[in-house]
Amino acid sequence: MPSWPTTSPEPDPEETAQQVFTALADPTRRAILAELASTGPATATDLAGRLPITRQAVAKHLALLAQAGLVTAEPGERRRVRYRLRSAPMRTAQQFLAALARDWDGPLTALKEHLDTTGKEPS
């Protein structure tokens, strides 16, 4: 089995974005991902200790996140499974957001206004 970073074929970006946004729609899963992003790999027990939720709830969310490819499970100390954030799907979703955020209407209006106010450039 290839370990992270995965070498498996790229999944459909549409599907990936769907899974990322579904994952991020839930505040508890956002908190789990934020915790992994800021402090690194952690076990379900670690996360339950730091977040206001039960270990069972954490485990349920981690299973969903793992299925979506947003976290990967890896062996930790004392045979406990640690979860690590996997950023590749986030970057795919980010590209979706980037297309929405790239606002061409503003610059093009500015271009028109610039040309209308400066008139002919003195040569």
Place this chain on the structure above:
Amino acid sequence: MGFPDRIERTIELAQPPAEVWAALTTADGLASWFGDEAEIDLRPGGAARMSWKGGPRVEMRVERAEEPQVFAYTWPIYGLSEEDPRRTYVEFTLEPSGAGTRVTVTESGFAQLPEDAHRKAFDGNTDGWRKELAELADYLAGA
């Protein structure tokens, strides 16, 4: 088709292509409407950059400079980290329209993902652009 790969806009300008060309391809022009400061080495492969006061700074690479019809560059994808090698491709096409100019801007590549396919398509020489983009489109359509 929910995942936008491409943004396209057309704008009608009252000025002739030569004047629009100057606004798009000179440092003074770009700094007047796009960035707050700009530098540009106007030739395929040339470096360009724009910065905004108190804001970001972007490094661009000129891909096409065919006065006064086509100006194109690649630049980083908004929101990705600075080290991310992926770029989108921006192309301005100028067509005479009456006494003025019709400008079409297309930015494409938001959905491109595999880095080697990207590199192959985006680092090709400028003469190969159409072919390379067609290959990328085929690749993405078949992926």
